[in-house]
Amino acid sequence: MAENIENNGCSQRDNAEHEGYVKASRSFNRIWKERDSAQPRLLEAILYKDNFNRAYKRVKANKGAPGIDGMTIEEALPYLKEHQQEITDRIYRGKYTPSPVRRVEIPKPDGGVRKLGIPTVIDRTLQQAITQQLVPIYEPLFAEGSYGYRPNRSAKDAILKVKEYAEQGYTFAVVLDLSKYFDTLNHEILINLLRKNVKDERVVQLIKRYLKSGVMENGVVIDTEEGSPQGGNLSPLLANVYLNEFDQEFLKRGVPCIRYADDIVLLAKSKRASERLLESSTKYLEERLKLTVNREKSRTVSVFAIRNFKFLGFALGRNGKGIYVRVHPKSWKKFKSRLKELSSRKRCQSIKPSLEKIKVYARGWLNYYGIASMKNNIDDINGWLYHRIRMCIWKQWKTPQNRINNLIKLGVDKDTARITAYTGNRIAYVCQRRVMNFAINKERLTRFGLLGLMAIDYKKPVKVISEDEKFMKQIEKWAVEE
Numbered sequence: 097m098a099e100n101i102e103n104n105g106c107s108q109r110d111n112a113e114h115e116g117y118v119k120a121s122r123s124f125n126r127i128w129k130e131r132d133s134a135q136p137r138l139l140e141a142i143l144y145k146d147n148f149n150r151a152y153k154r155v156k157a158n159k160g161a162p163g164i165d166g167m168t169i170e171e172a173l174p175y176l177k178e179h180q181q182e183i184t185d186r187i188y189r190g191k192y193t194p195s196p197v198r199r200v201e202i203p204k205p206d207g208g209v210r211k212l213g214i215p216t217v218i219d220r221t222l223q224q225a226i227t228q229q230l231v232p233i234y235e236p237l238f239a240e241g242s243y244g245y246r247p248n249r250s251a252k253d254a255i256l257k258v259k260e261y262a263e264q265g266y267t268f269a270v271v272l273d274l275s276k277y278f279d280t281l282n283h284e285i286l287i288n289l290l291r292k293n294v295k296d297e298r299v300v301q302l303i304k305r306y307l308k309s310g311v312m313e314n315g316v317v318i319d320t321e322e323g324s325p326q327g328g329n330l331s332p333l334l335a336n337v338y339l340n341e342f343d344q345e346f347l348k349r350g351v352p353c354i355r356y357a358d359d360i361v362l363l364a365k366s367k368r369a370s371e372r373l374l375e376s377s378t379k380y381l382e383e384r385l386k387l388t389v390n391r392e393k394s395r396t397v398s399v400f401a402i403r404n405f406k407f408l409g410f411a412l413g414r415n416g417k418g419i420y421v422r423v424h425p426k427s428w429k430k431f432k433s434r435l436k437e438l439s440s441r442k443r444c445q446s447i448k449p450s451l452e453k454i455k456v457y458a459r460g461w462l463n464y465y466g467i468a469s470m471k472n473n474i475d476d477i478n479g480w481l482y483h484r485i486r487m488c489i490w491k492q493w494k495t496p497q498n499r500i501n502n503l504i505k506l507g508v509d510k511d512t513a514r515i516t517a518y519t520g521n522r523i524a525y526v527c528q529r530r531v532m533n534f535a536i537n538k539e540r541l542t543r544f545g546l547l548g549l550m551a552i553d554y555k556k557p558v559k560v561i562s563e564d565e566k567f568m569k570q571i572e573k574w575a576v577e578e
Contacts, residue, residue, distance in 0.1 A: 138296035151224035163216030213325025239343035244357035245332035266363035273393035
């Protein structure tokens, strides 16, 4: 791969500079001489060995697929050890050209696709190195109401802030939906915004090259005149830099603005005020920032309208005790759908791995939605899921004789076990009967480690009950006994 350095700047194979781009490019050294800088060594800090190594470790931890050059994360390490100095020298000389990103389409739950752009591992590392040095510059400048892609901030913090404003009387929301936000960032506006606070023009020009690097689809490189592809390590920061202008504008107007990436909520105390906000915010986004607002999905709504107000998967409720956070019905539906898939009798070839997958998924889901009031819903899902697991176990026991033997081992008398085993192939019906609830009861399944939901304090981090190894081994043994 070393032979590709002079042509590509790293291992990125078959990468050619765009003709117009070559003509327009200037060396970083020349740019440096032409501009004064308040950050004379920002590029040096980005390329400093310790910062670069820390960037690679972060990229490795995030994993991810190879870019257009096919180089994996593991393959990149020895390559970087050998060629890091050559890469940095090319950057200093202004000769480094990033590779186009590899287009990947991810289906959306509501239909359509989300287009991701996967940079090469080398480019991801460089982008991460840039991000690590820019975050300290921009963090003090971002608005308090911005929560996405920022250290020590989360979606839970964002919905709790909406709740706090609702308690102050801001009960009407403007929900703004941006169409293809990451793909429509205006490069000229973004570069000018960067120049306000990034005074090392060499860094600005390097970022510009990443924005203009292009996208490879079906073996053809397509120029990128706008947008910052999702999938790059630098894109989240650039997205926040761009919409920080919106945040600051409405902060000046005294309007509560809560934003998580491109999910935006403006709050008002009356329906009329919210309608005016919808008009003015749409105008600002479209005229000043050149973004496209989805007018069908953008609307004004009461924050307590369970079917219409949805923010980051959450909703707000109100009762005699006050305002509370709840899980939106669509989020519940998605949760149950995934559990149904994981507990499918077709997938439960072995009960142990199936339950482990369920537990891992449920733990992540509960860690995200744990701030919401949902005990009654969880109790309902517990009962439903226990029933589905019983059906998986019953199917794995296969033959009537095997089922009889296993029921007896679980404390069922012989006659009842025989009647149950010969009930027929109506698995759902059998597993609803009292005998199955007795034999494979909730306590046994809980000790087995199923979800651990019965022991969760919903206001604290999720704690999964330890598995009963003896019972697990029995279930695994019974699944194959004849």
